Amino acid sequence: MDIMDTSAESVRFALRGAVQIFSEESLQQRLTSGKQLKIKLGADPSRPDLHLGHTVILRRLKALQNMGHEIIFIIGDFTGMIGDPSGKSKTRPKLTLEQTRENGESYMQQVAKILDTQKAKIVYNSEWLNKMNFADVINLASKYTLARTLERDDFTNRFRENQPISLHELLYPLAQGYDSVAIQADVEVGGTDQTFNLLVGRELQRDYGQTPQEVITFPLLVGLDGKEKMSKSLDNYIGIAEPPAVMYEKAMKIPDTILLDYFILTTDIPEEEAKTAMQQDIIAAHKIYAAEIVKMYHGEPAVAAAMERYKTVASGAIPQNMQVVEIPLADYAEKGNKIGLLDLIRITGLAPSNAEARRLVQGKGIKINNETATDFQAQLDCQNLVLSKGKNKFVQVNFT
């Protein structure tokens, strides 16, 4: 076994940004005991595209892993396979075992960008939950009261507002909590929206005669809109697999008011350093953050190009490093070396269909050599040109 890192500095770093700890004292004790701990994270495999929001917790796990602790990812395939039997939630479609496993693998591949997945343990909770029979479920359910369950915010609200709560929904927190019993977790981490479920795990462990796990909750990263929690469906996210230029540009758009949270929750830059930078020059601070993120996910060499590209786009000029599409001139000889604008847009991949290409032109979204195209019926000479869509998609078209 590795020698455990129990230094106060490492403990502080692992807990950076934590919102609540149950309980602080006993967590400190365990983290400095020199014993390797089992740290649990419940993963939702149904949405495998990771963004910076997901990295908030993953980076803390990385820190804990670096200290020598064992990170255990619980892929919630059990509930995934059941879906929502009442059919009320569209966000929880029924998945096959294979789909769930594929999602789980894709999820872990992305996690590998943040921490060492070889050292981590990945388990599927159907392993134990599928083995439980009705009597086991009754036994499990007997450990928890209705009143406690209804303390969960969303249940409280729905119950008060007379919105239906199906009985099976009350069982999900128990299933998730039982995961902690099954793996004998020492610590569970999660977003603040998971506090209730994490505490269920803690209490169930007590009922099953185990030492209750420590619970650490972390904030939900607010998205680029400055309002909602970062999510792909709200399109307010920075994906960790996005190209350097996109990442850099999106990072520049983070509202000033939440930039410090991004520093603290998604980078290693010390809080004081970030604060000082922001006080001195907020634009420069954004650039420091953007460069840091690109470096983290694409490496140092990608940073300069991303910065250059951002500058060029921001100034409205045509950037140097752009996609090149070559079109055989011979194909248009019959048509007098003319090409329809809509065909060109489609061929270069700026639109999937002529209809969509027309909408783009009508919406003033297409430029030819940096001048807005106005006539969607235009027939262009087959000469090399730069075609662009919006502010940051540029294609160099070469007729050969």
Next chain:
Amino acid sequence: MDIMDTSAESVRFALRGAVQIFSEESLQQRLTSGKQLKIKLGADPSRPDLHLGHTVILRRLKALQNMGHEIIFIIGDFTGMIGDPSGKSKTRPKLTLEQTRENGESYMQQVAKILDTQKAKIVYNSEWLNKMNFADVINLASKYTLARTLERDDFTNRFRENQPISLHELLYPLAQGYDSVAIQADVEVGGTDQTFNLLVGRELQRDYGQTPQEVITFPLLVGLDGKEKMSKSLDNYIGIAEPPAVMYEKAMKIPDTILLDYFILTTDIPEEEAKTAMQQDIIAAHKIYAAEIVKMYHGEPAVAAAMERYKTVASGAIPQNMQVVEIPLADYAEKGNKIGLLDLIRITGLAPSNAEARRLVQGKGIKINNETATDFQAQLDCQNLVLSKGKNKFVQVNFT
């Protein structure tokens, strides 16, 4: 298959005393369709001593069986085996599979005094409930909302009064309701206290694509105290296995105000006939009822003796038909043909111990030849005598 009795008179007789029917119209339709129906009764095998309270429903089932329908007894061994995992209810101890089966057999032996158990079907619900896994339970639980479950009276009250309700308790009604799905019940009967559970079965059948069962509820017979529902633990019961004289005497004690219910719910005597008898002479009406009950459970010949015994006891005289205990005179020759009063009380079975025998004498509860014994240290001559305890326990002691 037997020819089904669909006469209006038989239908009326089968429903005699019913409190609620869901739904009346469709039940009438099914009972007169000529099709054999599956009639479900959920039996509790943990309290197998049957009394008149249990017969209220069993007698209706007999009427339905006589019409040609199939009676299905569901022995709830599943919940019996689980017990109350929260340990809050002392009335639900955990039973082994063997205990539950034994209880079930003892229950059916007693049921045989009322209807033809050879024609009835007996099933144990662990057959299907034990096969359900966690996913099946979640699927089952998704069919029912919390709000509906909390409509059950006892839940409503406990929830309002902030008394804890364990989550597993919410699952029991579903398990019982699922029994109806498993056997595809056409009709379920039960006491008015079971109305909620019976309706759950009805709704679950609908969810599982079956024709919902008809539900018929019957009153809970009030016990001899005139207040509480008849039960062995409250000692306000008439057991169907009790001796004729005990049965007769207890029947004479039924409060006048509820005697008509006893006629309607526990005998075949027509309501009008019972009413007329009660109006003419309430004591005579009691005698009619008492004689009827003794006849039903012990046969016509037992009635005269039970009546005679009752008359004698009521007049304070020593009855003719009493238990005889023979004591070998030789055993007391050494002691000068004397026997201690306490020994005598114990030997005749009127008390389990000398200490209890002493308490009886001190409480003026023992008579020798119809005279109250006062000295618990008395040494009696070994001569034949009548020993009695209270008003109705008499023993003829013969020294031989």
